[in-house]
Amino acid sequence: MAPIRWWPLVVFFGALFPPTSANECVFQEILVVHNQLELDAGTHGCTSINGSIYVETDFAGPLTLSDISSIFGRFYVLDGIRSRTGLDPAVNTGLTTFEIKDLQQIDTLGIYDAVALRSxxxxxxxxxxxxxxEGxxxxxxDLPSLTSANWLRLYGNIST
Known part of the structure; x- marks a missing residue:
């Protein structure tokens, strides 16, 4: 009886089910985004972020991220006063929803004057x-898993 050769099966199943791995992205500069495409491009392949993301006042539509489990830094949706472009009185009138599906921990999340934000x-x-x-x-x-927060400040008409 001939010996069984396992390596073809190992190679086949290894290619079929590649291992998952965490990929930390380190931002030397603040990632400033104006739309979903810029956000997707700046975070592509990341599962963890060490750095900050600023969403400018002209971002419109839904903001969604997946595969990011941790952010060691700040994630801001800016208003004009906090905008990197100066003391502009603009507010974000276009952001409608904000969702980060896999996020488990973050240092700072600030959403300022997003007047059209629904959820x-x-x-x-x-x-x-x-x-x-501020919504x-x-x-x-929706924060069903939240167990630890040092500062929690919520302003607006939140019903659930």
Missing amino acids: ISLPQLTSVNDLYV YKMDTL
Whole structure:
């Protein structure tokens, strides 16, 4: 009886089910985004981010991220006063929903004067150092897994 050769099966199944790995992205500069395409391009392949992301006031539509489990830095949706372009009185009138599906921990999340924002969904978030939300038309804030927060400041018409 001939010996069984396992290596073809190992190679086949290894290619079929590649191992998953964490990929930390380190931002030397703040990632400034104006739309979903820039956000996707700047975070492509990342599962963890060491750095900060600023969403400018002209971002419109839904903001969604997946595969990011941790952010060691700040994630801001800016208003004009906090804008990197100066003391512009602009507010974000176009951001409608905010969702980071796989996020488990973040240092700081600040959403300022997003007047059209209807919902925030962070279903896996367990830990945040500082969470600040101004959502005047917001119906839903979904944080079902949150167990630890040092600062939690919520302003607006949040119903659930």
